[in-house]
Amino acid sequence: MIPPIQVSASESRLPVVNLDPAQLEEGSSLWADAWHRLKKNRLALLSFWIVVFMGVFCFVGPFLSPYSYIDQDLMRTLESPSWAHPFGTDDLGRDQLTRLMVGGRVSLGVGIIATVVSLMIGVVFGAVAAYLGGKIDNAMMRFVDVLYALPFTIFVILLMTIFERSILLLFVVIGAVEWLTMARIVRGQVQALRRQEFVEAAISLGLSTRRILLRHIIPNVLGVVVVFATLTVPAVILLESFLSFLGLGVQAPLPSWGSLIKLGSDNIQQFPHLLIVPSFFFSLTLFALNFLGDGLRDALDPKSSRD
Amino acid sequence: MFKFILFRLFQSVVVVFAILTLTFFMVRLTPGGPFSAERRMPAYILERINAYYGLDQPLFKQFGNYLGNLLRGDLGPTFTETRTVNEIIAATFPVSAELGLWALLIALILGLPVGILAAAKRNSVIDYGTMSAAMVGICLPTFVMGPILALIFGVWLRWFNVSGWFTAADRVLPALTLGLVYAAYFARITRGGMLEILNQDFIRTAEAKGVSSRNILLKHALKGGLLPMVSFMGPAIAGIISGSFVVETIFQVPGIGRQFVSAAFDRDYFLVQGTVLVYAILITLANLGVDIIQVMLNPRLRFEDSQ
Numbered sequence: 177m178i179p180p181i182q183v184s185a186s187e188s189r190l191p192v193v194n195l196d197p198a199q200l201e202e203g204s205s206l207w208a209d210a211w212h213r214l215k216k217n218r219l220a221l222l223s224f225w226i227v228v229f230m231g232v233f234c235f236v237g238p239f240l241s242p243y244s245y246i247d248q249d250l251m252r253t254l255e256s257p258s259w260a261h262p263f264g265t266d267d268l269g270r271d272q273l274t275r276l277m278v279g280g281r282v283s284l285g286v287g288i289i290a291t292v293v294s295l296m297i298g299v300v301f302g303a304v305a306a307y308l309g310g311k312i313d314n315a316m317m318r319f320v321d322v323l324y325a326l327p328f329t330i331f332v333i334l335l336m337t338i339f340e341r342s343i344l345l346l347f348v349v350i351g352a353v354e355w356l357t358m359a360r361i362v363r364g365q366v367q368a369l370r371r372q373e374f375v376e377a378a379i380s381l382g383l384s385t386r387r388i389l390l391r392h393i394i395p396n397v398l399g400v401v402v403v404f405a406t407l408t409v410p411a412v413i414l415l416e417s418f419l420s421f422l423g424l425g426v427q428a429p430l431p432s433w434g435s436l437i438k439l440g441s442d443n444i445q446q447f448p449h450l451l452i453v454p455s456f457f458f459s460l461t462l463f464a465l466n467f468l469g470d471g472l473r474d475a476l477d478p479k480s481s482r483d
Numbered sequence: 484m485f486k487f488i489l490f491r492l493f494q495s496v497v498v499v500f501a502i503l504t505l506t507f508f509m510v511r512l513t514p515g516g517p518f519s520a521e522r523r524m525p526a527y528i529l530e531r532i533n534a535y536y537g538l539d540q541p542l543f544k545q546f547g548n549y550l551g552n553l554l555r556g557d558l559g560p561t562f563t564e565t566r567t568v569n570e571i572i573a574a575t576f577p578v579s580a581e582l583g584l585w586a587l588l589i590a591l592i593l594g595l596p597v598g599i600l601a602a603a604k605r606n607s608v609i610d611y612g613t614m615s616a617a618m619v620g621i622c623l624p625t626f627v628m629g630p631i632l633a634l635i636f637g638v639w640l641r642w643f644n645v646s647g648w649f650t651a652a653d654r655v656l657p658a659l660t661l662g663l664v665y666a667a668y669f670a671r672i673t674r675g676g677m678l679e680i681l682n683q684d685f686i687r688t689a690e691a692k693g694v695s696s697r698n699i700l701l702k703h704a705l706k707g708g709l710l711p712m713v714s715f716m717g718p719a720i721a722g723i724i725s726g727s728f729v730v731e732t733i734f735q736v737p738g739i740g741r742q743f744v745s746a747a748f749d750r751d752y753f754l755v756q757g758t759v760l761v762y763a764i765l766i767t768l769a770n771l772g773v774d775i776i777q778v779m780l781n782p783r784l785r786f787e788d789s790q
Contacts (some may be wrong), residue, residue, distance in 0.1 A: 326502060327766050329725035330743070330759055334509055337747040414624050421626040421729060422744060434626065441630030441733060444645070448634055455627045462622040 210399075213475040220471020226464035230457075234280030243271035245278040246429050254447055263453050266439060276454055279431035280461070286346055286432075287413040291405055293351030294412075298358025299401060303389055305359070306366035317363065320356050328353045332415070336424040343426060346419070350412050361404055365397040399476045406469035410462045417458065433458040484778070491774055495767040502763040503756065507546055510752050536560065538752075549756070558760070559753030561746075568757035571742060576761060578648065579738035582657055582730070583723050589662030590669055590719070595712070597666075598673025602708070603700055605678060613670060620667025625726045629660040629733040646735035657734045661726050665719050672715050677708035706780060713777050720769040724762055 214220055238245070249269035257264045263272035305316040335349050369375060370393065378388045413433075419425035420434025428435070433454055440451030533539045537548055552559060558568035566574075597617070601610045623631070633656060637645035647653050680686065681704055689699050727740035739758055746754035 322498075322501070326498075326505075327721055327724070327759075327762055329721075329728075330762055331505070331509075333728070333744065333747055334506065334755070334759075337750075338509065410622075418624065418626060418725075418729065422732065423748075437626060437630065441626070441633070444630055444634045444638055448638065451630050451634060455631060459622055459627060462624075463618070466618065466622060 210472070210475040214471055217471045217474065219467050220475070223464035223467040223471065226460060227468060230280060230461050230464070231284065234277050234284055237277035238274060238281065241271065241274040241277065243274045245270060245275045245431060247271070254443070254450075256447070257449060264447070264449055266450065267443070272436075272450065272453065275431045275436060276433075276457060279433045279436050279454070280457065282343075282426055282430060282432040283413050283416060283434070283458070284461070286343065286350070286416045286426075287409045290347050290350040290354065290412045290416070291408045293347055294354035294358060294408065295401065295405055297351065298355035299362050299394060299397070301355065302359035302362030302364075303366045303394055303397070306363040307370055307385065307389055307393065309367075309370075313363075317360075320359055324356055329418075332419065333422070333424060336419055343430075346416060346425065350415055353415070354408055354412060358401070358404060358408070361400060362397055365400055366393055369393055369396055403469060403473040403476055406465065406472055410465040410469070413458075413462065413465075487778065488775060491771055495771050498767050499760070499763045503760055504546075506756055506759045507549065508542070510750065510755050511542060511545070536562070549753075553760075558757040561754045562751050563746075563749050563754075568753050571754065572739060572757055572761060575737060575739040575742050578736060579727055579731070579740055582654070582661065582727060582736060582738060583720075585654055585658035586661035586665065586723055586726075587720070589658055590665035593662070593666035594669025595673055595709075598670040598712075599677055599700065599705070599708075601670065601674045602677035602681060603696070610674075614674065617667040617670045620663050621671070623664070625660055625664060626729045626733070628663060629656075629730055632656050632660055633733065646733070648734070648736045653734075657730050657736055660733070661723055661730050664726070665723065668715065668719065669712060672711050673708065676711035677704055680704045680707040710777065710781055713773060713780060717766075717770040717773040721766050724765065 214224070247270060249265065251269065252261075252265055253267055253269040255261060255265040255269075261271050261273065263276060266272055266275060301316065301320075305313045332349050332353060336345070339345055375388065375392060378392050383392075416425055417432060417434030417437070420432040421438045423435075423438070425434055426432045436454035437451065437458065440447075440454060443450050530539070537545060540548070549559065556569070558572065560567055561571065564571070597613050601613045604610050633645045636642045636656060643652055643656050644650075648657075677700075681699075686699060686703060689703050690696075694703070724740070727738060728744050730736065731738045731741040732744065739761060742754065743758040743762070745751075746758060
């Protein structure tokens with residue numbers, strides 16, 4: 177940790193140049209501190225690089241592959257790994273490596289976009305509820321309580337079977353599930369913030385509610401939001417893969433890690449590599465994201481770190 | 484206390500009713516009925532089938548009929564089988580209940596002692612080792628854990644059958660798959676709860692008085708330390724239920740979870756409603772039980788309640 181800059185009594189009589197506020201801020205900004213602490217956490221740093229690797233692997237990889245994820249070669253189905261197909265081929269003779277990369281793109285993409293969707297709903301909902309307070313707050317949070325009580329997996333499954341499946345629906349459904357916790361967390365934070373002097377100052381300056389919320393309150397809860405978001409991404413990926421495993425996620429022929437694991441689990445007797453490889457990539461990504469989230473929490477809020 | 488239980492009971496009935504209503508209209512308001520996907524049949528036959536099941540009547544009348552039958556304990560017919568919904572649930576529910584109870588038992592027997600031990604030996608090799616293992620357990624969702632366990636113990640070691648639900652040994656893999664994830668959660672939550680209590684002043688007082696560390700752990704800290712665990716039981720039971728959808732599919736367990744998923748696929752209205760009703764009752768009962776136990780364990784909540 178960077179020690180806070182001490183200004184002793186003798187120094188304070190020195191010319192103002194030495195106390196340039198820009199320099200002071202630079203030394204101890206929240207994000208710089210956090211990055212510094214994160215770098216010390218080896219596990220979190222390793223996780224960070226794994227996530228970066230997975231991102232490159234899934235988003236750039238498919239362009240480098242000689243195959244596309246839909247190219248079928250019915251003469252070469254369910255092949256074991258070879259030079260031509262490093263991870264073998266699936267039941268329709270499609271290159272498993274390419275499908276793994278595209279599947280990861282779907283899983284990570286859904287994870288990130290659905291998290292952003294749930295984040296926006298949750299942050300705005302929670303902030304508005306806490307800022308307005310009183311009866312409106314009460315009604316809004318009761319609504320969240322009611323939704324919490326519903327067995328969501330069941331409704332997600334119903335929604336996915338009922339409507340024509342599309343990735344868009346997947347975003348909406350998952351986003352609709354995940355924003356609840358976000359709303360609660362943000363509400364708690366904002367409730368603490370709105371009693372502070374700088375908000376009072378903003379009110380007395382005559383700023384609009386909208387402006388106070390967007391410019392003064394929400395930026396202050398961003399740290400918590402970022403931490404929760406990194407932990408939401410793996411949760412979303414999990415939910416998407418869960419649905420895809422049950423055959424309710426993305427529409428074939430588009431793969432996702434969940435549907436690849438499903439194919440593997442159907443063929444464990446003869447072709448265990450079809451299960452092991454996607455399971456490994458999927459679990460490694462979840463690990464990395466979870467550890468990165470934990471590391472970020474420790475880095476952004478040292479008080480809450482373990483013990 | 485009695486008033487509290489009565490109020491929560493009333494609340495549970497409202498939640499179950501809300502879930503039932505939502506399910507009823509969600510399933511019916513969607514395009515395509517249970518017979519639309521079948522081989523094309525003459526319109527007059529379709530009309531007759533719909534009339535037979537009462538599907539030609541206005542929705543609200545159908546809902547009234549359904550509720551009326553429900554009060555008499557009749558969950559309605561199925562469209563895909565000759566059995567009624569009552570018969571299917573009577574046949575499949577005990578299987579799922581058994582699976583769920585084994586899983587819960589495994590989770591408790593593994594998770595609690597590990598969590599307590601990790602808290603007692605905090606920051607030791609035991610602590611880091613078990614918590615890393617718990618992280619692995621959390622990151623491996625049921626649909627990865629299940630096939631992997633089946634591969635190792637079913638295909639490679641041949642200790643258990645890969646699927647089926649006939650002998651006592653067939654219970655092992657599904658229950659382990661479902662239980663291990665929650666064992667991991669329980670361990671982490673118990674550790675956190677215990678640590679919070681162990682840092683409090685009354686524990687230091689007990690230490691100063693010379694109470695043995697074993698007694699401090701089991702007599703002074705345990706009751707308070709288990710509180711977060713108890714509040715997690717509600718979500719855990721809901722999670723075990725949704726996990727059973729996957730586990731029953733992987734291991735071919737003839738339980739209610741598989742029925743629900745296939746009923747949703749087939750748009751088997753009454754079967755969907757019946758299974759969702761069972762789940763809704765289970766989950767709300769679990770939440771109710773958790774709330775009551777929580778109030779009983781935590782005197783502070785009782786105080787708030789009486790004010």
